[in-house]
Amino acid sequence: MIVQYILLGVVYTLQIIFFWLPTVSVLPTIGGFDIDTYLVQGVGYFKTYSNAVWPVHDVFLGFLALLSWYTLKMILKFVLGHRAPGTH
């Protein structure tokens, strides 16, 4: 009960702090280049391709796993600074 009140308090506070920021639902268009449309289309093409050529899906998962590892390292370096392993 106490935790949920704290949680609601945090949520309402954040809403008050950021209420003035505009809400966005699509990616911007820069110089006539509609990033949102092209990204949706590109990902749609990729999904069609990976549905037919299924090894692409496995390679993509492997890439995501590797990306997660490098992200973890970056977070460790950010949090621990020079005390992170491999930084000295």
Place this chain on the structure above:
Amino acid sequence: MCGLAFSLVALLAPIAALADSSFPNCDDVNSYTNYAGGPIGGAACRTGNGSSPNGFSHWRGQGTEVDPGERTLYGFDVDLSEVSANMSVWIANSDTPSEGDDVPGETLCEDIPNVGGGIEHITLPTPFDFHSGQVVRLNFGHHADCFASGGGNIPALYGDSGGSNYEFKLVLDWTPNNTLTRIDSIAPANNATTTTGVAPTYSATGYVNTNDFNSTTYVRWAWSAQNLSNSACADVICAFNGGNGIGLSDTNAYTTLLTSDGAFSVSTTSPVILPNGYYNLTTSIVQPVPFWSTQGILSWLGFASSFTQLVSTTTSFAVGTTTPYEDLLHSTLGYSSNTSTTTQAVLDSCSPLSGSFNIGYCTNLLFTPNQSDLQAAFNTVTASLLTRMPWGYVTRAVNILTSSSTPIDLPSISVAIPISAVASTTLTFNETDMLNGGATILNNATDPVSGKNLRQVVEPFIQGFIALSVVIIIFFDVMAMGRVKKGKR
């Protein structure tokens, strides 16, 4: 002349076939001698007749199908060209698996209009469900008989009682038989309460597809306490692990071997009497993996299950009475959304004047957030905070990359090939069709020994190679971390 006649016959044959296409093979099935046996469902048709075709006082017709499987009857086509009085159909299902002495379960009486009007499609006002193991009976008879005594059974006439026979024809409009491997029902049902001090009986009904079945197919019930205090396990690890354990027959799991594919209905009694409280029950259809397989070897070390799970569903049940904290935990885990009792539970547990004062429950109730409140807070953050600029762009990009984009056909490529000095022909390559066609060909080519297609044979090797590559890269990255870089101390 002969050629002309042959041409006419050839021309008219498809038309004649088209005219009778609603009742395929009607002439070679089920002449009316005894209605027992023989299918009346699916695409087949049933011929029936009755006595006294002009009297209709006791016109009868009956068809029975034994165990059509899990199906829904939406309606039927019936040829009424030889019937000239008001008719009704009486539809019943029965759990008694024999014809003649079956006891009707659910019944339906439906008028059939436009007798004498040829083929009519009758749509039932509400779809009529039949379950595996049931007998299906359709009786056609006089209107008054059907609705007499509240829609009772129309007395069936077995055999010809002397009048001239005539036929009616029938094609039932079934849904396709559901042959997916599945679990239909479980006991104890979700959120049910079982009796204190009695070992609960677990049961399950469902269906195993022929292609999924082998001689080591089990139904597995695994249970775990939602709260450590009511765990039936001897240790903490068992309590956490037992319900979704990795062994086929863990301490908190019980299995029953299925002897055949198709519909099943199995039950077993828990080997232990469970203490009061809430329990999670994971019911699944499983098959043990070979001990020499990759998963089998990993299961020795406790890193993987020793079985493959075909389908699984998790429910919850309670034993006896539960405490307020257990009720809250039950709600927090998402098994119920009963928040109305939460405040009262806090008051009861935290008030020294209350008869159910308990400082432990009180503390837990005060600090453990409710599932529905957590969900509401999360939804608010997602809807109103994560969409604000500039991080709203990140949210949108993640949405596109994960779920919101659908597969789009690849663009076609057109090539103009000159065929003369002044003309050319254009060839268009549809990349999506080419890719899908190639994939279909590869998937259809199967190994004659194992019956597996190229993907099923090759994919484990590709996945293993990629997984090994990722592990090696991370391994060498970790090894390099401890080294002192050149030029640094």
